[in-house]
Amino acid sequence: MSEENLYTFENPQYRQTYWHTCAHVMAQAVKRLWPEVKLAIGPAIDEGWYYDFDSPFSFTQEHLEKIEAEMRKICKERLHLERTEKPRQEAIAYMQAQDEPYKVELIQDLPEDAVISFYTQGEFTDLCAGPHLDSTGRIKGNAIRLTQCCGAYWRGDSKRKMLQRIYGVAFPKKEELEEYLRRQEEARRRDHNKLGRELEFFTTVDVIGQGLPILLPKGAKVIQTLQRWVEDEEEKRGYLLTKTPYMAKRELYKISGHWDHYLDGMFVLGDPHDETKECFALRPMTCPFQYQVFLNRARSYRDLPMRLGETSTLFRNEDSGEMHGLIRVRQFTISEGHLILRPEQLEDEFRGCLELAKYCLETVGMLEDCSFRFSQWDPNNREKYIGTPEQWEEAQSAMAKILDDLGVEYTIGIDEAAFYGPKLDIQYKNVFGKEDTIVTIQVDQLLAQQFGMEYVDADGKKKHPYIIHRTSLGCYERTLAYLIEKYAGALPLWMMPTQVRVLPITDRAHDYAESVVARLKASGIRVEGDFRSEKLGYKIREAQKEKIPYMLVVGDKEAENGTVAVRTRSGGDEGVMALADFIAQCRAEIDEKSRRI
Numbered sequence: 001m002s003e004e005n006l007y008t009f010e011n012p013q014y015r016q017t018y019w020h021t022c023a024h025v026m027a028q029a030v031k032r033l034w035p036e037v038k039l040a041i042g043p044a045i046d047e048g049w050y051y052d053f054d055s056p057f058s059f060t061q062e063h064l065e066k067i068e069a070e071m072r073k074i075c076k077e078r079l080h081l082e083r084t085e086k087p088r089q090e091a092i093a094y095m096q097a098q099d100e101p102y103k104v105e106l107i108q109d110l111p112e113d114a115v116i117s118f119y120t121q122g123e124f125t126d127l128c129a130g131p132h133l134d135s136t137g138r139i140k141g142n143a144i145r146l147t148q149c150c151g152a153y154w155r156g157d158s159k160r161k162m163l164q165r166i167y168g169v170a171f172p173k174k175e176e177l178e179e180y181l182r183r184q185e186e187a188r189r190r191d192h193n194k195l196g197r198e199l200e201f202f203t204t205v206d207v208i209g210q211g212l213p214i215l216l217p218k219g220a221k222v223i224q225t226l227q228r229w230v231e232d233e234e235e236k237r238g239y240l241l242t243k244t245p246y247m248a249k250r251e252l253y254k255i256s257g258h259w260d261h262y263l264d265g266m267f268v269l270g271d272p273h274d275e276t277k278e279c280f281a282l283r284p285m286t287c288p289f290q291y292q293v294f295l296n297r298a299r300s301y302r303d304l305p306m307r308l309g310e311t312s313t314l315f316r317n318e319d320s321g322e323m324h325g326l327i328r329v330r331q332f333t334i335s336e337g338h339l340i341l342r343p344e345q346l347e348d349e350f351r352g353c354l355e356l357a358k359y360c361l362e363t364v365g366m367l368e369d370c371s372f373r374f375s376q377w378d379p380n381n382r383e384k385y386i387g388t389p390e391q392w393e394e395a396q397s398a399m400a401k402i403l404d405d406l407g408v409e410y411t412i413g414i415d416e417a418a419f420y421g422p423k424l425d426i427q428y429k430n431v432f433g434k435e436d437t438i439v440t441i442q443v444d445q446l447l448a449q450q451f452g453m454e455y456v457d458a459d460g461k462k463k464h465p466y467i468i469h470r471t472s473l474g475c476y477e478r479t480l481a482y483l484i485e486k487y488a489g490a491l492p493l494w495m496m497p498t499q500v501r502v503l504p505i506t507d508r509a510h511d512y513a514e515s516v517v518a519r520l521k522a523s524g525i526r527v528e529g530d531f532r533s534e535k536l537g538y539k540i541r542e543a544q545k546e547k548i549p550y551m552l553v554v555g556d557k558e559a560e561n562g563t564v565a566v567r568t569r570s571g572g573d574e575g576v577m578a579l580a581d582f583i584a585q586c587r588a589e590i591d592e593k594s595r596r597i
Contacts (some may be wrong), residue, residue, distance in 0.1 A: 009172060019044035021081065021133040022144065022170045028124035029070035030166075039126065040102040040163055041426040047180075047433050048169030052152050059164050062176035064146040070142055078137030079121040083130060083540075089162040091116040095127065098393075102154065103127045113245065144170040158320070185429035192484040193325035196442055199489050203325060203478065203558065211323040211330030213477065217446045219408060220528070222483075223333070223476045227311050230335045230360060230472050237356060239309035239337060244289035246313060250279045255450055256288040257386050261419040267315050267330075280440070282315035286327040286336045287469055291451050294340050299455040304465060305341035305349050306389050309472075312336040313515075326481035327436060335360075335472040338466045340453070347402050350441065354406065357426060357439045358471045363593050364493065366428060366482060371436065373425040374400070375416035385419050387446045395421045399443045418469070420446045426474075438478065490547040490569060492595045493586070500527040501548045502564075502588065503539045505555035512559035516552060516579060523583050525590070544569050549597040551585065569597055 009015045023042035029587035030053060031465050042051030053059075086094060087106065095103040106127060107116060119128045121136055133139070145168065152165040171177045188194070202221035208214070215223060231241065250272065253259040256554060261270065262284060270279035283289065290308045298304075313333050339349050361367035367503050377385050385392070389420050399422050417423060423442035429435045444467040448454075454462045459538050473479055483491055493499055501521055508572070513529050520527040528538050536553065543551050553565040564582055566574040577585075589596060 003353060007099045009176075016044040017131050017133060017497050018139070018172075019049045019170065020128075020131070021136070022139060022168060023049040024081075024119060024126055024128070024132065025071050025074050025136055025139060026052075026067060026146070026166065027051050027126060028121060028170055029067045030075055031080070031124060032070055033066060033296050038102060039100055041106070042126075046435075046478045048167060048243070050148070050165050050167045052163040052165045053284060054154075054155070054161065054163050055564075059149045059166060064149065064166065068144055068146055072187045074122075074142030075123065075136050075139045075141035075144075078135050080135055081119050081121045083117055083119055083132075085115060085117050086146035088112075088116060091127070094118075098125075112335075113411070118164065139170060140172055140174070143172065143174045145166065145177055145181065153321070156319075156321070157413060161580060184432075187485075190431045190485045190488045192327070192430075192481040195482045195489050196325065196481065200485075201484065209330075210320050211318055211324065211325055211328065213329060215477075218497040219480060221478055222491065222495050225495055226336070226364075226473060226476055226479065227333070231309070231311060233356070233360070234307075234309040234335075234337065234472060236351065237242075237307070239307040240293075242290055242293055242308050242310045243293075244286060244310060244312075245283070247282050247314075250281060250291065252288050253281060256447060257450065258284065258288070259421060261384065261386070264497070265316050265318075267317050277572055284314055284316050285469075286310055286312040286314070287338055287447065288451070291340075291447070294453055295451065301455055304340050305345050307339050307349075309337040318412045326477040327430060327434075329477055329584070332478070334474060335474045335476070337470050337472065339468040339470070341451070341468070342455075342457070342463075346398060346466055346468075347405065349468055350399075350402050350443070351406055352469055353441045354408070354424070356472050357441065357470070361426070361439065363471070363481070364495070365486060365595055366438070366479075369428060369486070371427045372410040373402060373413045373416065373437075374410045375413040375415040375418075375423045375425055377422065381415055385417070386450075387420070391445060392422075395443055395445050399424070418442050418444075420444050421469075423469075428482055430482065436478065438474040439468070439471050440474075440484070442472075444469060490549075492593070493549045493597045494590045494593045496547070496549055497524055497526065498528055498546070498548055499590070500526065500550045500552060501543045502552045503527040503536060503543070504529070504531065505536055505553060507533075509555050509559055513554050516554060516564060519579065520583065520586075523587060525586055540567065544571070550582075552582070 023044065027039055027042055037526065038054035040052035042049060043477050048565055090105055091107050092252060093530060095107060095152060110116060114510045117129055118125050119130060119132055147167045147169060149164055151167045153164045154163055155159040165174055168179060171180065199218065200212045200216045202215050204213050250259055258266065266284050267282040269281060270277060272279055290310065293308055313331065313334060315331050318328060318330055341349050345544060358367055361370060374397055403424065421442050421444040424442050425437045426439040427435050428438040448467055453465055455465055457463050501514050502513045504510050510531055517527050517529045540551060547569055551567040553567060558564055562579055564579050565576050566582060569572060
């Protein structure tokens with residue numbers, strides 16, 4: 001990075017330092033206005049910062065406006081930020097004297113040899129590791145915006161006190177703030193949690209529970225379309241379809257390691273600690289089930305690679321605070337697969353998995369917004385993983401060579417690996433900038449041995465295979481959420497639950513309209529007719545609101561000539577064409593999975 005960009009938002013480190021300092025300025029403003037409020041934590045995040053407060057009253061929009069005004073004053077005061085360090089007991093005594101119990105707890109939980117540092121600006125001092133800007137005057141007060149306030153449990157623990165979290169964002173220029181706010185407004189318009197409900201793709205019901213969405217007919221049709229397409233594509237690429245149970249006894253998960261490393265994330269049926277009684281758990285992933293296909297009989301090197309694919313329904317006991325529409329759920333469906341192979345087949349099969357994932361993401365229009373993360377283990381967090389350091393080094397070195405050979409540009413995520421192996425995570429951000437994993441490809445050299453999976457090699461010796469865990473399009477519910485947001489609900493023609501709506505102008509045209517509907521259905525086009533006694537303009541607006549790709553207007557003239565007047569959801573008028581020509585055009589766009597409409 002050039003020298004002139006070191007102290008601009010082009011530099012991610014500077015941007016985080018800027019926002020971290022803003023968090024301290026906000027905390028100082030709150031303490032000036034309401035000294036009785038207690039401070040918790042206030043980090044910089046991907047877009048701005050937040051600070052958690054324990055307040056005897058609820059913050060409102062009026063409070064946020066007062067805090068913003070006070071922050072602007074603090075910026076104008078150009079207060080110098082000074083770092084100091086204190087011994088543990090002195091630091092605790094200092095925070096106790098300030099009546100800041102949350103800060104005291106944080107200090108007490110630090111390692112014995114930790115450096116305990118504070119930053120002071122004017123009359124305000126906060127416990128903080130830093131770094132910070134050198135002065136509050138570096139912050140442009142007219143480019144600060146406090147965006148929202150919500151509840152947050154202290155240290156993310158639902159058993160602890162609920163605090164109030166204030167989010168904020170700031171930029172070096174007011175114009176940049178205004179552009180950011182414009183993008184946020186567009187994001188809210190596209191938010192699948194709002195738009196997906198309005199368009200009747202899905203709903204949630206309190207008596208069913210958080211993270212358990214109901215896919216309404218429109219959403220179910222989109223996901224069915226994607227699933228059938230992915231299953232057909234996998235079959236073309238040599239995958240064998242399996243159907244495995246939704247649950248298993250705890251003994252299966254003990255073999256795989258999930259019982260020891262993933263139990264908190266599983267739904268258990270029975271007492272997990274009572275070994276005298278049968279105990280089952282809903283599956284959080286399909287791998288230990290699909291391994292039984294390989295284990296069904298003796299295998300030789302000629303059976304490999306064995307590519308197993310399944311449209312799997314999985315269950316994960318996510319924290320209630322993590323639930324979000326279709327993106328973070330407790331029951332979901334995934335294009336899961338496992339490839340069992342000889343070590344020398346690893347690179348070719350990994351390449352095939354990556355090509356399939358990229359093909360699927362490119363076809364639905366998401367690849368251009370993806371990034372790649374090489375997720376590795378953390379050798380300082382050994383209890384989270386199985387295997388030896390040597391096995392992890394071997395697996396990660398093999399995967400690094402594959403990624404470099406394939407020319408994949410990636411970042412490294414330490415402590416992001418699965419407990420049994422490293423993985424390539426294909427990352428995607430929702431409209432608000434929150435990043436999640438959409439597709440994973442994992443290299444596993446450990447679980448085959450735990451399950452006793454062996455094949456007879458060409459030399460007559462028994463060997464353990466390698467395994468690749470992978471998805472083609474990831475979680476279908478999450479994919480649907482991202483597609484709704486990317487296309488603002490106007491999905492490409494081939495995915496849309498209703499692709500064409502026929503609009504008769506008069507009652508006299510109903511018979512012809514019904515015949516048009518019948519011919520479209522016979523051609524495999526998802527179509528419906530609007531035979532309501534409403535004005536044509538109203539019917540067109542309703543179809544456009546529902547994002548129907550094509551509207552076919554038919555009246556006496558069209559009935560006489562066997563034609564249709566074609567309109568698109570964007571308001572375009574494509575003129576009159578023969579019905580057969582429209583069907584051919586529509587079918588071509590569907591078959592080619594075009595994104596034209």
